[in-house]
Amino acid sequence: xxxxxxxIHLEPIANLIYSRxxxxxDFLRGIPRIPTHILVLNTPINDNLSIDPHTQLNTVSGTFNxxxxxxxxxxxxxxxxxxxxxxxxxxxxxxxIAELLYLGHMHTHYTTPFSYKLQNDFVFLSxxxxxxxxxxxxxxxxxxxLNGSLIRHTRQxxxxxxxxxxxxxxxxxxxxxxxxLTPILSSGIIFAFDQAFEQEKQYRIPxxxxxxxxxSPIYRxxxxxxxxxxxxxxxxxxxxxSHWHLVITDSRAFEDDQFY
Numbered sequence: 001x002x003x004x005x006x007x008i009h010l011e012p013i014a015n016l017i018y019s020r021x022x023x024x025x026d027f028l029r030g031i032p033r034i035p036t037h038i039l040v041l042n043t044p045i046n047d048n049l050s051i052d053p054h055t056q057l058n059t060v061s062g063t064f065n066x067x068x069x070x071x072x073x074x075x076x077x078x079x080x081x082x083x084x085x086x087x088x089x090x091x092x093x094x095x096x097i098a099e100l101l102y103l104g105h106m107h108t109h110y111t112t113p114f115s116y117k118l119q120n121d122f123v124f125l126s127x128x129x130x131x132x133x134x135x136x137x138x139x140x141x142x143x144x145x146l147n148g149s150l151i152r153h154t155r156q157x158x159x160x161x162x163x164x165x166x167x168x169x170x171x172x173x174x175x176x177x178x179x180x181l182t183p184i185l186s187s188g189i190i191f192a193f194d195q196a197f198e199q200e201k202q203y204r205i206p207x208x209x210x211x212x213x214x215x216s217p218i219y220r221x222x223x224x225x226x227x228x229x230x231x232x233x234x235x236x237x238x239x240x241x242s243h244w245h246l247v248i249t250d251s252r253a254f255e256d257d258q259f260y
């Protein structure tokens with residue numbers, strides 16, 4: 001069943017994005033290029049995959065093989081990071097391998113999620129139930145991923161209520177517009193597709209700030225997220241001009257995200 005909202009929470013110091021509603025396909029379509037090598041952090045080891053003799057972890061190489069592996073519907077809750085070349089794996093010290101095992105098992109970093117030896121750009125941790133934790137070396141690479149997910153959800157939410165007048169031509173959301181949301185990402189925001197509606201040839205998607213309740217963001221239930229959420233903006237799509245607009249309805253949230 002499709003989620004009817006997208007939840008995003010940023011931990012800015014670690015460039016970590018918690019999300020619900022983003023998919024592996026959204027990620028692969030949004031990043032600049034698919035990695036050529038990944039180190040799989042899941043255990044036990046899969047005997048059908050290559051095993052790196054130094055780390056004793058599975059590896060997958062080649063963009064075609066990686067896409068096929070990561071999008072396999074039978075492969076759930078995959079955790080991995082990319083690396084630039086095999087020599088980097090051979091250079092890892094025992095304590096660095098231990099940190100990778102900790103990352104894969106505990107789904108959080110012990111020191112840093114980015115290794116200068118591996119030169120990884122991402123750490124991708126799938127927790128099931130459409131929950132993801134992804135570390136981005138460059139946070140700018142997150143916004144195309146978010147764009148693709150929002151377009152997908154918009155198309156599905158808009159068309160599922162219509163039997164005959166389908167619309168599949170939603171244009172991309174400008175990255176500059178999505179970056180305007182950065183000040184409130186660390187509070188946790190909801191793109192509420194369950195509250196979206198069309199009026200006067202404009203499709204409107206409310207954006208809510210989900211107040212902190214002390215729980216880890218990734219484990220919060222739908223009820224917990226919505227319970228104390230307040231609308232702060234609306235993402236609006238003009239069906240006639242094919243243009244997106246961000247309408248801020250509570251400027252205080254953007255001026256000082258600690259207000260909430």
